[in-house]
Amino acid sequence: MDIVAVITAAAVIGVTGLLIGLLLGVAGIKFAVEVDEKELFVRELLPGNNCGGCGFAGCDALAKAIAAGDAPVNSCPVAGPDKAVEIGKVMGVDSSDAEKMVAFVKCAGTCDKAGIKYNYYGIHDCKKLALIPGNGEKKCSYGCMGYGTCVRACPFDAIEVVNGVAVVDKDKCKACGKCIAVCPNQLIELVPYSATHIVQCNSKDKGKIVREVCKAGCIGCGICVKQCEAGAVTLENNLAHIDQSKCTGCGKCAEKCPAKVII
Known part of the structure; x- marks a missing residue:
């Protein structure tokens, strides 16, 4: 074995590695991206x-x-x-007043309260069911279909379907918004964890139609609006809505609601 050749090869490799290292070091300094x-x-x-x-x-x-x-x-x-x-x-910002938000399903149309138009046999997916004329098997086309698309979308196991309606465990909910994004009826919204009164309905129909399709729907009578002294309750498209930033939690709206959909 030629010792000189071995030493020469080792020296060449060592020098090459050193040069590459120096070049990478210089490039790292020259092209470095400053991070705050x-x-x-x-x-x-x-x-x-x-x-x-x-x-x-x-x-x-x-x-x-x-x-x-x-x-x-x-x-x-x-x-x-x-x-x-x-x-x-x-x-350097004060955020001590930040409050946890949680998802809330605006529907009380459980199996014993919502009317049924037909029996659906197919893929258990609300988005698929929404493609069928009539927007699902329930008579109310605004309510929860109950086939768990939001359940599967939730990465925190915070939602389950109970008696045909999705229910959110607010202690597990992280308000990531994934359930909101996949709900075809757009009946999930974020509310403060401490919210005391919420309208559990999403129907935009007039009172007579609501009564015909569901026993637990807002009939748009406006009594809750008149009862709220804080001006937190409004009525739009035949549906009551509570502004949580104004709500004082007095409970008058829930007490006088004839449909009992303010919980």
Whole structure:
């Protein structure tokens, strides 16, 4: 074996590796992308679910937006108010008043209350069922179909179908919004965790029609609007709605509601 040749080859490889290392080091310095230190701290406080509930592509994108001041510190629904406070400290913003939001299904049309037009036999998927004329087997075309598309979409196991209507466990819900996105009837909304009174109906039909198709629907009578001294209840398209930011929790609307759909 030629020792000189071996030493020469080793030297060439060593010098080549050294040069490549130097070039990579120089390139790393020259083309380095500066990252805001706050962005790194914010990213560490985000959960890493990358669910998109914040409206951004993922936790990295949200951290960058928060650090740049393009998104509020409580943008992450999964992290919750406690983490929002910590992120607020990083950004020098007070977010101690941030409240947890949860999903709520605006339907009380359970199997014993909602009328049925026909019996459906097919794929258990609300979006598929919505393609059938009449928008599902229930007489009310605005209500919960009960086939669990939202259940499968929830990454936190916070939803189950009970007696034909989806029900959200607000202690498990992280307000990621995935259930809202997949519901074909758009009857899921985010409400404050502490909300005391909510209208559990989504029907836009007039009272007479509502009574014919469901025993638990808003008839648009407007009594709740007249009873609310805080001006939190409004009536639009024959459907009552409660502004949670104005609601004082007095309960007069629920007490006087003839349909008993304010819970």
